[in-house]
Every structure is written in structure tokens, then in C-alpha cells.
Amino acid sequence: MDSFTLQTYAQRILFDVDHLSALPDLMDDFGAHKVGIVTTRSHATSAASVSEALGSRHAATFAGAKVHTPVEVTRQALGQLAGSDAIISIGGGSTIGLGKALSLPTGARHIAIPTTYAGSEMTPILGQTDKGRKIVGRDDRVVPDAVIYDVGLTLSLPRDVSMASGFNALAHAVEALYAPDRYPEADATATASIANLVQALPAIARDPLDLQARRQAQYGAYLAGRVLAGRTMGLHHKLAHVLGGLFDLPHAPLHAVLLPHVVKFNEPVAMEALAPAAELLGRNTSSVGLACLADALGLPTTLSEIGMPRDGIHEAARLVVESRGANPRPYSEAEIVALLEEALGD
Numbered sequence: 045m046d047s048f049t050l051q052t053y054a055q056r057i058l059f060d061v062d063h064l065s066a067l068p069d070l071m072d073d074f075g076a077h078k079v080g081i082v083t084t085r086s087h088a089t090s091a092a093s094v095s096e097a098l099g100s101r102h103a104a105t106f107a108g109a110k111v112h113t114p115v116e117v118t119r120q121a122l123g124q125l126a127g128s129d130a131i132i133s134i135g136g137g138s139t140i141g142l143g144k145a146l147s148l149p150t151g152a153r154h155i156a157i158p159t160t161y162a163g164s165e166m167t168p169i170l171g172q173t174d175k176g177r178k179i180v181g182r183d184d185r186v187v188p189d190a191v192i193y194d195v196g197l198t199l200s201l202p203r204d205v206s207m208a209s210g211f212n213a214l215a216h217a218v219e220a221l222y223a224p225d226r227y228p229e230a231d232a233t234a235t236a237s238i239a240n241l242v243q244a245l246p247a248i249a250r251d252p253l254d255l256q257a258r259r260q261a262q263y264g265a266y267l268a269g270r271v272l273a274g275r276t277m278g279l280h281h282k283l284a285h286v287l288g289g290l291f292d293l294p295h296a297p298l299h300a301v302l303l304p305h306v307v308k309f310n311e312p313v314a315m316e317a318l319a320p321a322a323e324l325l326g327r328n329t330s331s332v333g334l335a336c337l338a339d340a341l342g343l344p345t346t347l348s349e350i351g352m353p354r355d356g357i358h359e360a361a362r363l364v365v366e367s368r369g370a371n372p373r374p375y376s377e378a379e380i381v382a383l384l385e386e387a388l389g390d
């Protein structure tokens with residue numbers, strides 16, 4: 045057994061639970077009296093039900109969460125929800141990111157109710173955008189105090205968003221397999237995450253209302269969030285942050301397009317670490333398996349399809365190399381340019 049260091053977090057996880065029934069007890073346990081809700085406009089109805097379940101504890105709702113957590117949106121929300129002793133974030137990674145950004149300076153308890161497969165609810169990671177630059181940092185204080193996984197909330201997630209978000213989760217698990225910081229259960233957790241996602245996503249593509257498949261995808265996403273929290277991500281996540289911040293590209297589809305390309309780049313040095321993924325994907329290599337899965341799920345396969353401008357390649361490559369992070373295979377600016385040119389498509 046190798047030695048390892050692992051930071052763990054005190055979180056209460058409620059999996060496959062009706063969120064409205066769970067909230068009153070949770071609020072009692074946390075001693076919350078003035079509760080702010082954050083969400084997006086598309087979740088206004090869910091937010092209204094949460095507010096009803098909170099009764100007199102509900103203080104205010106901020107329904108303006110935006111992708112990549114822009115700092116000016118956080119400022120607005122801080123003003124609107126001032127004095128809250130607990131924040132409930134109900135929505136995807138953008139909403140949960142805002143909940144984290146609010147709980148950090150205020151010390152308010154944070155209860156995350158995820159409705160996508162992004163996995164932010166499990167991590168100490170907070171990415172915020174300021175003037176086109178996405179700044180991603182880790183702070184143990186942003187880990188939500190409680191997470192309620194209610195599969196019913198994922199049924200409305202459109203088919204294409206579900207597939208892309210599922211690939212976002214897959215990206216966490218796949219990059220965890222070749223991460224530099226190892227701890228014993230992480231490989232098993234990442235592999236179990238991939239196994240659940242690879243099985244669930246095609247079933248959801250066939251029938252987005254398949255409750256069992258939705259439950260399985262949510263479980264896979266939860267496991268992916270756990271390894272995202274405990275392991276250092278590589279080039280794939282670095283590229284996604286840089287491109288997302290620079291060109292305001294949609295987060296989950298960006299993951300779907302990039303993942304097969306980055307895995308192909310890393311395979312020459314990480315074939316053994318990636319072997320469980322290749323096996324679960326039923327192909328000789330993980331990159332081919334991921335490309336085939338993305339294609340079968342009808343996901344975008346080129347960066348140009350999701351709005352990346354060709355003339356942005358060099359700036360993106362420069363920023364990726366400048367803010368160099370962990371990756372099993374070292375990379376140069378020219379190699380990133382080549383990878384992005386291939387991913388851009390025609």
C-alpha cells in the first residue's frame with residue numbers, strides 16, 4: 045500500500061430523497077432561520093416550492109445565476125440575500141457555484157440541490173469569471189454543508205443538456221484515473237462513476253424520463269464529483285476553463301467536445317491508467333470509446349459547432365501553457381495549438 049494524503053469534507057449527503065420533505069429537518073439541524081434561495085429563471089417553479097417548504101424561514105430568492113459565476117452577479121446576489129444564515133442553491137453547476145460564492149464571504153450554511161451532472165456540489169472548487177478570465181481556485185470553506193440528490197428534479201433536463209452534462213461528469217472521472225495524487229479508493233470511485241454513466245447515458249438518450257437511468261446517472265455524477273474533489277485534474281479541465289472563460293462557450297458541451305481529444309493526447313503516457321475506462325467503453329482505447337459514445341449520444345463533436353472562433357486558438361494555447369497545471373504528458377504551446385485545431389473541426 046502506497047502512502048497518501050487526502051483532504052476529506054464534512055458533508056451530509058442525502059441521495060434519492062424528496063428535497064421538499066427533507067428540507068425542514070435539515071433547516072432545524074443547521075439552526076437556519078433566514079434562508080436565501082439561489083437559482084436560475086428556468087427553475088422558478090422549483091424555487092417557489094422550496095420557498096413554500098421553508099415557510100417563514102424563507103428570506104429572499106435570487107433567480108439570476110449565470111454560467112461561469114460572473115463576479116458582478118455574485119455582487120448583486122450578495123446584496124439581495126444579505127443577512128441570510130443559510131443558502132439553498134437549486135439548479136446546475138452555475139447555480140451551485142453562486143451558492144458557493146455567497147457562502148464564502150458570509151459564512152452562511154449552504155445546501156446544494158443539484159439538477160445536472162456537473163458535480164460542483166461535492167467539491168471545494170470555485171470558478172468565477174471576471175472580465176473574460178475564469179479564475180478557478182480551491183477553498184475548503186466553499187464545500188456545501190449538505191447535498192440533496194432528488195432524481196425527480198433531473199427529469200426535466202433536456203436530452204441534449206443531459207448528454208453533455210453526463211460527459212462533464214465523465215471528464216472528472218476519466219481525468220481522475222491519470223491524476224498525479226493517488227489515494228486508494230479513488231480509482232475504484234472513478235471506475236464506478238464511469239460504469240454508471242456509460243450505462244445510464246444511452247438509456248436516457250432513448251428515454252429522458254427513464255427514472256432508473258436518471259438515478260444511475262445521478263449516482264455516477266455524484267461519484268465523479270467526489271473524485272473531482274480529491275484529485276488534481278489535468279489538461280482537459282485546464283482547457284475547459286480557459287476556453288469557457290475566453291469565449292463564453294457552453295460548459296458541458298465544451299467538456300463533451302474536448303474529452304476525446306485530450307484523452308488521445310494523454311494516451312501515449314497514460315494507457316495503463318486509462319485501461320478501466322477503455323474496457324467500460326468497449327473499445328481498444330478510451331479516446332476512441334469516448335468519441336464513439338459522444339457521437340452515439342448526438343453530442344457536438346467540434347469546437348466550431350459550439351462557437352469557438354478559429355482566430356482564438358493561439359491566445360487560448362498561450363493561456364493554457366502560461367497557467368500550466370498537472371497533466372501526465374507535458375505539453376508545449378505548439379502541441380495545444382495542434383490539439384485545438386483538430387478539435388475545432390472544419
Ligand code: NAD
Nearest residue numbers: 084086112136137138159160162164167169197200201295
Ligand atoms: P448550468 O448550471 O449552467 O445549467 C445549464 C442549463 O440547464 C441552464 O440553463 C439551467 O437553467 C438548465 N437546467 C439545469 N438543470 C435543469 C433541469 N433539471 N431541468 C431543466 N433545465 C435545467 O450548467 P452545468 O453544466 O450544470 O454547470 C456549469 C457550471 O458549473 C460552470 O460554470 C462550471 O464551471 C461549473 N462547475 C463547477 C464545478 C466545481 O467543482 N466547482 C464542477 C462542474 C461544473
